[in-house]
Amino acid sequence: xxxxxIIPPPPAVVRNDVAAVQALFAQNVVPSYGRFDIxxxxxxxxxxxxxxxKRYLDLGGGIAVSSLGHAHPxxxxxxxxxxxxxxxxxxxxxxxxxxxxxxxxxxxxxPGKCFFGxxxxxxxxxxxxxxxxxxxxxxxxxxxxxxxxxxGRTLAGIAATGQEKVKKGFEPAVPGFRQVPYNDLGxxxxxxxxxxxxxxxxxxxGEGGVTPATPEYLLGLRQLCDESxxxxxxxxxxxxxxxxxxxxxxxxxxxGVPDGGKFLPDGxxxxxxxxxxxxxxxxxxxxxxxxxxxxxxxxxxYGGSPLGCAVALKVLAVIEREGLADNARRIGDYLKAGLLxxxxxxxxxxxxxRGLGLMLGIELTPxxxxxxxxxxxxxxxxxxxxxxxxxxxxxxxxxxxxxxLPPLNLRQSEAExxxxxxxSVVAKLSK
Ligand SMILES: Cc1ncc(COP(=O)(O)O)c(C=O)c1O
Numbered sequence: 155x156x157x158x159x160i161i162p163p164p165p166a167v168v169r170n171d172v173a174a175v176q177a178l179f180a181q182n183v184v185p186s187y188g189r190f191d192i193x194x195x196x197x198x199x200x201x202x203x204x205x206x207x208k209r210y211l212d213l214g215g216g217i218a219v220s221s222l223g224h225a226h227p228x229x230x231x232x233x234x235x236x237x238x239x240x241x242x243x244x245x246x247x248x249x250x251x252x253x254x255x256x257x258x259x260x261x262x263x264x265p266g267k268c269f270f271g272x273x274x275x276x277x278x279x280x281x282x283x284x285x286x287x288x289x290x291x292x293x294x295x296x297x298x299x300x301x302x303x304x305x306g307r308t309l310a311g312i313a314a315t316g317q318e319k320v321k322k323g324f325e326p327a328v329p330g331f332r333q334v335p336y337n338d339l340g341x342x343x344x345x346x347x348x349x350x351x352x353x354x355x356x357x358x359x360g361e362g363g364v365t366p367a368t369p370e371y372l373l374g375l376r377q378l379c380d381e382s383x384x385x386x387x388x389x390x391x392x393x394x395x396x397x398x399x400x401x402x403x404x405x406x407x408x409x410g411v412p413d414g415g416k417f418l419p420d421g422x423x424x425x426x427x428x429x430x431x432x433x434x435x436x437x438x439x440x441x442x443x444x445x446x447x448x449x450x451x452x453x454x455x456y457g458g459s460p461l462g463c464a465v466a467l468k469v470l471a472v473i474e475r476e477g478l479a480d481n482a483r484r485i486g487d488y489l490k491a492g493l494l495x496x497x498x499x500x501x502x503x504x505x506x507x508r509g510l511g512l513m514l515g516i517e518l519t520p521x522x523x524x525x526x527x528x529x530x531x532x533x534x535x536x537x538x539x540x541x542x543x544x545x546x547x548x549x550x551x552x553x554x555x556x557x558x559l560p561p562l563n564l565r566q567s568e569a570e571x572x573x574x575x576x577x578s579v580v581a582k583l584s585k
Contacts, residue, residue, distance in 0.1 A: 280452060298333075387423070
């Protein structure tokens with residue numbers, strides 16, 4: 155008798171029954187997410203399909219995760235090939251995929267080492283611990299972050315995050331985090347105390363509304379950290395991995411800026427696009443600090459598993475082979491230009507367009523008078539519902555902002571289709 159025969163079949167899920175799936179959630183899933191009224195079934199490339207067979211152009215990319223789109227054969231191949239060899243082995247042992255992935259990331263960033271975890275917040279948490287270890291003997295522990303930042307949902311993650319809504323109800327906050335306004339070097343300088351050990355910023359604030367750092371800010375922070383013996387961390391969980399058109403957003407922001415090419419932070423957190431949908435996170439730490447976390451000081455069971463690393467290596471190989479950094483820049487520029495045109499044409503609906511590469515945001519004009527839907531819901535959610543009805547997925551953030559974080563292999567024709575769908579919604583609202 156085979157294993158398959160002795161395992162009882164799972165209870166039947168009524169396919170094509172949206173209400174049945176939603177009922178499963180209502181009864182069995184912690185309701186911590188505000189979900190849209192869509193039940194997805196499968197995807198292919200830049201498109202996903204719901205249970206009823208409706209097709210959506212996915213410009214949300216699973217919040218900047220699906221870097222190669224859906225059901226990419228290279229990811230399937232990596233999963234199948236590696237799972238035939240070794241899925242998991244624990245970090246008591248060495249294995250090749252983890253070493254090779256660390257080598258590839260170090261090559262892309264600069265001299266240093268990598269640690270692997272499972273998510274973005276865990277990557278940040280590792281950097282927080284690294285900073286505490288670095289400052290421990292001097293009694294320095296405080297990490298400065300920025301207003302409107304987002305660094306994840308663990309207790310330290312929400313303490314680091316510069317948005318009250320994620321902290322509310324979970325007090326007391328983990329001590330040792332303070333926020334100052336973003337892109338304000340003077341405020342950062344003024345905030346440094348004798349207890350400060352590190353600064354963490356996003357190269358492009360994502361959840362905070364798609365706001366890139368200025369070149370002056372990045373270079374100024376580097377100088378400030380050098381002067382005050384602080385570690386400079388970049389949270390690249392959302393804006394990294396070629397989304398900006400370069401591996402790291404700071405590389406794109408500092409293009410053509412004198413001495414910009416010499417800029418390096420001391421630590422970078424990564425996740426999301428790294429695994430193209432397979433959960434894997436990592437941090438890179440610059441060479442002088444790379445051995446601070448010695449044996450026994452940090453770890454996570456699944457971190458850097460053979461399977462996760464094999465997939466991440468494959469994602470990197472496809473990005474390189476298919477020139478997806480350049481694609482992100484080219485299609486991103488095209489999409490941004492198109493969105494800017496829409497903002498000019500319909501100022502009553504779109505107030506601003508921001509972002510770099512395939513990390514773009516539109517800020518809606520507040521109080522769009524004829525926006526349909528439940529008035530108790532924020533504008534961004536009501537607008538997103540209209541995009542869904544038109545067949546487009548995008549990601550709302552804050553009251554008025556929508557993000558486009560599509561696969562890095564988005565085609566020109568798909569970007570054109572996306573712009574047409576956005577315009578179909580915007581044009582109706584501007585009447
Ligand atoms: C900039 C940034 N940091 C950290 C995180 C947390 O990542 P995760 O949800 O994988 O823990 C996110 C998630 O959206 C993010 O955008």
